[in-house]
Amino acid sequence: MKSESNLEKVLSAGHFAFTGELGPPRGTNAEEVRKKAAFLKGNVDAVNITDNQTAVVRMSSWAASLILIQEGLEPNFQMVCRDRNRLAMQSDILGASAHGIKNMLCLSGDHQSFGDHPMAKSVFDIDSIQLIGMVKQMRDEGTFLSGNKLDEPPKMFIGAAANPFAEPYEWRALRLAKKIAAGADFVQTQCIYNMDRFREFMKRAVDMGLTEKCYILAGVTPLKSVGMAKYMAGSVPGMDVPDELIERVKGAGKGKAAEEGIKIAVEQIQEFKEMEGVAGVHLMAIEWEHRVPEIAKMAGVLPRPVV
């Protein structure tokens, strides 16, 4: 075991993993974190805690991760390269590990121009692939990036993101291979709506032998409304929402779009359970944590394995 995290145990025991996501509050409201966490408890194996997502300032991801641990859930601590240099990253990794955080997701981070401080200076001292390598070095070699020895390595289960939908398509599996070579133990994909494209991506990953080296969790975000579907299709870079899917949500009729969105997500999860190379699902129910229990139930992923 690399980390002894619950997520690692679930995956290495061969179970189909099911992870959730929680966005920290725009303030010190710990109660809000606890409230959201309550909906996820027992329904997921680990919970991604986003790191200033969309470049909007929120409670720091490690701090919200600690609240999750207090609540008896396992966090997947997200870290982006936008806001910290290599010194800050390494010290946060040590601190996170010392407080019992065992999973990390290494990301580039949305550009600051999207967020609430668009004129901020970004860092990008190292990129997401280099971050993966750095965490692996700290864990496996017990050294800092500098090569100096550290006292008690951080035992992290190392995650990365993959976007199967951004062009050039041929590059996506190659980039995934690069992340795995850097040290990714698991990968969570961008929200999947174009199932054809994702099947192709997975076939390529399987053919390249990548699924032998790394657990791939398919990203699912239920569509709450026609507006959200259109927004995802038109305004979120790297997102691929086929027109048929928007039509399907629209066709559900007034007041029923959300139910249809959930139905689509459940169908997707059921297909992922059978899809070669897919080791689990990462459910990003954005500001919809309270719907996670029913989605998990409908998708037949409950009860979560105790390992």
Add this chain to the structure above:
Amino acid sequence: MIVAKRKPFDEIKDFLKDYKKVLTAGCGTCVAVCLAGGEKEVSVLNAELDMARRLDNKPIELGAITIERQCDREYLEALDSMVEGYDAVLSLACGAGIQFLAERYPEKPVFPGVDTTFIGVNQDVGWYEERCRSCSSCVLGMTAGICPVTMCAKGLYNGPCGGTNKGSCEISKDQPCAWYMIYERLSKQNRLDNILKITPVQDWQNQKPRTVIQPGYKTSENSAEK
């Protein structure tokens, strides 16, 4: 070349509000080529300043000179005798030239008339685009002649990231994704293996003031190259 743009007029006017005799110094190299700080721009700016100060009933006496390069001592000499006669100097050179001027005349207030913006190329008359961040460790050999440090909004070394959007950067549809272009060009040149390898963490060379002394010019006095 180094590309600059003139500072907002009100900002320049405010710098000079307490001075009655100011020398406006242009630079005949980069900033002249990019139409921000050459002889013509000096004369236009002086005309504007002159008029504005007259309207304020605070007339100003303005001198004008444009030298070949403000970043070169050889050309600065020509200013020595002139500067003495003015209360302040307004330099339209790049940041390097302005500092060299201020360093040469430490008693004299020296103000910037332009914002130095980037190292770039001339796309058309008056149209310039950034191409280089002078990082001191060029990767263009690996990246098919497209700089990821400058052209990628995140300065990534192992891109493209997941935000690449049909050939555009996530920050704007009008901004091409550098790594998309790198991929396409390398792919056409059958050199994709260049970017299949992991590029390791950078040793940043541009985090402190840099000095270059070319081989053959090192002496015991200057050899402490940073």
